[in-house]
Structure formats: structure tokens, C-alpha cells
Amino acid sequence: DAEITQSPRHKITETGRQVxxxxxxxWNHNNMFWYRQDLGHGLRLIHYSYGVQDTNKGEVxxxxxxxxxxxxxxxxxxxxxxxxxxxxxxCASSEYVAGTAIFGPGTRLTVx
Amino acid sequence: GxxxxxxxxxxxVQEGDSAVIxxxxxxxxxxxxxxxxxxxxxxxxxxxxxxxxxxxxKDQRIAVTLNKTAKHFSLHITETQPEDSAVYFCAASKGNQxxxxxxxxxxxxx
Numbered sequence: 001d002a003e004i005t006q007s008p009r010h011k012i013t014e015t016g017r018q019v020x021x022x023x024x025x026x027w028n029h030n031n032m033f034w035y036r037q038d039l040g041h042g043l044r045l046i047h048y049s050y051g052v053q054d055t056n057k058g059e060v061x062x063x064x065x066x067x068x069x070x071x072x073x074x075x076x077x078x079x080x081x082x083x084x085x086x087x088x089x090x091c092a093s094s095e096y097v098a099g100t101a102i103f104g105p106g107t108r109l110t111v112x
Numbered sequence: 113g114x115x116x117x118x119x120x121x122x123x124x125v126q127e128g129d130s131a132v133i134x135x136x137x138x139x140x141x142x143x144x145x146x147x148x149x150x151x152x153x154x155x156x157x158x159x160x161x162x163x164x165x166x167x168x169x170k171d172q173r174i175a176v177t178l179n180k181t182a183k184h185f186s187l188h189i190t191e192t193q194p195e196d197s198a199v200y201f202c203a204a205s206k207g208n209q210x211x212x213x214x215x216x217x218x219x220x221x222x
Contacts, residue, residue: 042118042201042212042214059113090155100161103148103156
């Protein structure tokens with residue numbers, strides 16, 4: 001069965017370190033998204049991609065970057081982790097740009 | 113960009129009663145409105161969606177209504193059950209990205 005996975009599921013890192021969160025989908029979806037979820041803010045878009053070599057900034061992109069070298073993967077990198085980036089991160093993919101988004105299981109990141 | 117507001121932030125109902133969650137959006141070009149349910153510690157999952165060419169959609173105990181003129185849409189859950197307890201998110205999209213509301217924590221009291 002097709003799925004979307006994220007790794008690691010839990011991560012503790014120190015301020016200033018570079019961290020990469022992985023997202024892998026086997027739906028063969030062109031569209032992929034990264035969100036962060038914080039209490040009181042819902043889901044906020046960090047970056048998104050409509051296909052290989054395409055990346056776009058979302059509403060909270062500062063301090064994050066992504067790259068899309070193939071259809072299946074959209075890794076999210078925190079260049080220099082900050083305590084404000086402690087959050088739960090969800091990756092999602094969709095077949096159509098305005099279609100159903102399927103979410104990964106999430107990664108809980110703690111920056112100390 | 114789009115601004116999606118969701119109310120209430122918390123909602124408690126007795127089992128068997130109905131629950132209504134409301135969202136408003138700002139961009140009249142938005143044309144797709146999904147609703148997601150997120151149980152504690154789990155990922156958001158789509159429960160129902162509606163497109164701008166439809167005013168209402170129903171799936172068993174769940175229904176969504178859309179008023180394009182007023183730019184608001186609502187989720188209706190009838191005959192609520194304890195397993196309906198979760199956080200519900202609305203979203204709006206106009207073809208490029210999704211904008212989510214801040215969520216409603218629904219508690220169904222047995």
C-alpha cells in the first residue's frame with residue numbers, strides 16, 4: 001500500500017545544530033508540503049514543492065530549507081536549530097494541487 | 113494570502129447531541145475546503161471536503177456547508193459519539209497551497 005513516512009519520529013537536538021527531517025512518499029504525488037504544528041497556531045506551512053527541482057516558501061520559512069531531487073522525497077533542513085523551532089513537524093503530499101492532502105505521522109522535534 | 117479563522121477553539125457536547133464548527137476565509141478565489149480530524153498524538157486525516165461549486169455535502173453523520181457569498185463554511189456532526197472527540201481543522205485552498213484554521217478541540221461527554 002502507498003504511504004507517507006517521516007523519520008525520525010522524535011528528535012532532540014541542541015541550539016545551533018543543523019537538523020534534517022526526512023519525508024518519503026510512495027503515492028507518486030507531485031505535490032509535497034511541510035507544516036509545523038504548535039498549540040494555538042494550528043498547522044502552518046513551511047515549504048512546499050510541486051515537483052522535482054521545484055521548491056517554494058510558505059508562511060513560516062525563515063530558518064528552514066528544502067530540496068526536491070526526486071518525486072518521493074522532500075527533506076526539511078533546519079540550518080541552525082533554535083528553541084523557537086521546537087514543534088511537531090508534519091509532511092504531506094497530494095495528487096492535485098487543490099486536492100486531498102495526505103499527512104505523514106509527524107516528527108516531534110525538541111531544541112534545547 | 114488567505115486568512116482562515118475557526119470557531120470555537122473548544123467545544124464540549126453530550127453524547128448524541130450535534131456539534132457545529134465554523135470557519136471563515138478571506139480570499140474569494142479559494143475553491144476547495146477540506147476538514148481534517150486529528151486524534152491525540154496522531155496525524156490529521158481528511159474526513160470530508162467541499163468544492164466551491166457545491167453548497168452542501170453529507171457523509172453519514174458528517175456534513176459540510178459552504179456559503180461563498182459570506183465566505184464561511186461549517187462542519188456539522190450529528191449524533192455525536194465519544195470517538196468523535198478530537199481536534200478538527202478546517203482549511204481553504206485556491207490551488208496553490210492550503211491555509212488551515214487554528215483547530216477546534218471537540219470533547220464528547222458520554
